[in-house]
Amino acid sequence: MAFPLLPGSEQNGQSRPAPRRGLRVVLLGAVATAALTGALTTGFVSPHSAVAETAAPIAAQAPSASPVSFADVVDHVRDAVVSVKVKITETADASDDDDDNSDSPRPGQIPRLQPGDPLERFFKRFGQPGMPHPGGPGKPHSAQAQGSGFIISSDGYVVTNNHVVEKATEVTLTTDEGKTLHATVVGTDKKTDLALLKIKEDGSYPHVKFSSATPRVGDWVIAVGNPFGLGGTVTAGIVSARGRDIGAGPYDDFLQIDAPVNRGNSGGPTFNTLGDVVGVNTAIFSPSGGSVGIGFAIPSETAQSIIASLKDKGAVARGWIGVQIQPVTDEIADSLGLKSSKGALVADAQDNSPAKEAGIKSGDVILGVNGERVDGPRDLAKKVAALGPGKKADLLYWHDGAEKTVAVKLGSLPDEKEAAKPAALQDNSALAGLGLKLAPASSVQGAGNDGVVVADIDPEGSAAQKGLRVGDLILEAGGRAVSKPSEIAAIIADAKKDGRKAVLLRVKSGEGTRFVAVATNPAS
Template sequence: MALPLLPGPDQTGAPHNAPRRPQGLRLALLGAVATVALTGALANSFISTQPAIAETSAQAAPAASPVSFADVVDHVRDAVVSVKVKITETADASDSESDDDSDAPSSPVPHLAPGDPLERFFKRFGEQGAPHQFGPARPHTAQAQGSGFIISSDGYVVTNNHVVEKATDVTLTTDEGKTLHAKVVGTDKKTDLALLKITEPGTYPHVNFAGATPRVGDWVIAVGNPFGLGGTVTAGIVSARGRDIGAGPYDDFLQIDAPVNRGNSGGPTFNTQGDVVGVNTAIFSPSGGSVGIGFAIPAETAQSIIATLKDKGSVARGWIGVQIQPVTDEIADSLGLKSSKGALVADAQDNSPAKEAGIKSGDVILGVNGERVDGPRDLAKKVAALGPGKKADLLYWHDGSEKTVAVKLGSLPDDSKAGSKPAALADNSALTGLGLKLAPASSIQGAGSDGVVIADINPDGVAAQKGLRVGDVILEAGGHAVSKPSDISSVIADAKKDGRKAVLLRVKSGEGTRFVAIATNPAS
């Protein structure tokens, strides 16, 4: 998953992956909970917590609420398994000196404060702080744990990609304690799903995906392997649908408040009929434990991806080759659109289907094959679902009118590469009212030959509030290429005369190319 990750080991030394969030909140992948170096010493620890006392409500439960989930749990629990994964990894000096931004299990060596008496001990034995002292680090084996569930009588198992993506050996433990071996059939990093197959022949208890999407407020039951404790059942409701948590281009998560924790990754969320409505994959938490905000991949997404993995072992998605962003009200006004729906093309990549079809930066894609597009995520899902080689009719907004073009979809590349960040800049040219100091890109080493560079910015100014930063390069203003600061001033002045409230800037940064709408009258 394309997430910025932070370390956050639990009491057994498991990694805790999370994008950075304000107020210390972290989005944590739930898998890889219990990691131990099988070739080293294992320090056993257990953190006791004060049991919480549940408050009973004086108000009677609604009539629709189930009296007990026991019958459902009895029906499904035999199909839920603990997933244990062996991973061979090589530690290096960077492991102890930088944040762990990977999904790999961490070393069992504790994180020690500088000056801790044990620091010298671990350095002496080539562990944290000095893994290079006795020559090159040697590969060692680690173990990670997550959850999964059996979806067919012949032993196909669903879990998360981040639980098994680096696995050299996979074993499953059933609710009855039986150990089974499994192989990885296929994985899909973009949706964080994986399909396993039990290697021992037999007929296995299994569960089915739900045929209907749950409503917000419906009861759900999460079953999994939190903190490596084994089969655990929790209950709650669907809190929201269609959540975008920044995990990838196809985010469409269910948000649930049934408590899920690290080790629940890949475990199922059931409805009260015992059908799978989601695959648990992440939590939003300040501490790594459940605070009632968990995220599950919807059953309809999982079912489609798993079927493809079973058939082909991988997932191929349609691709048109554009960088896209949402259409804000200001952007819509600057382009003459009546609605902020659609996906704004920030850049059409060279030799891409979109470029060959004549789609350019500044165009807004409004529909695919007769279906209107709500926003960038909706467009990405629609195009991806069609698959490579298929033809699609794209409805788009260009130069003040709607146009339609037929596009033959390509295959989505595995990875996208970000451009290099411009070097530090300095300049004395100011653009009045926006809090910007600009300079021609050609005058700044490393900034390229096109556009105007932001050399300085007022952090409280209009431009900074729109997300512009020092080093960004403004390529176009109002659809016109710019090469000096006065070009931008002229475009803004002309827009004011035409009664436009905003001007669209096309901006290149280290993260790619995007559009930013700047008010023509910053003081208003």
């Protein structure tokens, strides 16, 4: 059974999960359904200016021993924590109700009701999934979402999650005392799920500050927020782990905490016992929809730099070298003559990219950036993104059995619209659907010059079910000799357009040469 990370913001009392990826879990929900999509850094951007602090931040004294009570800390911080409510305008889509052509409800969805059912009017009134929206299909309608946030400066800057305020047409904040304030969205960053708001009303507001110390596993933490729309709520626990990758994006670096957080806690702060913010609550891992003691928070060191960039420019700029990378398996390391599996294998270098211009090629392994060794693809992406566009970086890489160094001038990470444009790398969706990652045989030492090597494979993917394994050499696809992954992807795509259900691969392995039929539409 897959246990989803359930949304932390609520819309009309109902949260919808975001698309699944990575560990088969879902990030905390979107403002009324917007999901966090993966891409770059968890805040490794040098701030150009500090977030405004015109008054002494709220802080409590550290206890001399494990606290008997958190009441003093809570008294110091609770006035800076707010409930965030947003209004958005959506267009009802028939696919919301009928996309699965099934009468079975999706998780969190009510069963379909027959016309005249006594419950029909109740659910229609509250806009539940599975019921027609007022005004009919395709008509714009208002929706609400809610979460949590916290004030970080006396002049009223507020931190929350991007998915809480994404697509918002109106944002209101409610303080612990019940006062309602209006706010504008200064900037958002989908890649780290962070957003910065500014209170419209003038005034000097109670606020908290980010911690300058990294919490240790086992340290006490306190989560404050607005679970289930109940209002200010406090829970306590410990830091369970650091550096968690939950499949939210290529730069996951979450704190795992066991302080109970639930729907509506999204964007709320996690404090240490000094009253400093050590994390921004973002996701939970749960089979039931409620807390089971596994929550995830964006670390303060990530949030600080992202928020500073949002305040300064309204957006976050990240460095980019333009390579598609993948982990180095033990088999790949051995075939390339590497002593360890650390580093990032370049599956392809994009045309006109900084890496391509510097001579980085498919089959090279990037080992370090500016003298710091790279553990894997995620670590490389963080380091490059942190440097920012226009900066120079010395890349240490493995090429033809030897280490080399090259200077690269970093570009700017393309936005999502640019990244979605057709390109050689985007042509390989067919391979991703099969659960395959391929590399030209010529780039893998000992594989020869003909064919394409299976560099990595999803053990649950359709290709693995057909018997393909890491290290297999694909010589032909659809009766044609191949030497590049893109050629196989193109052949599969053409076969799909022609209505064929499968493509025949000629595969060479340790057991000999054989043919394997792979589906052109693995999901079907």
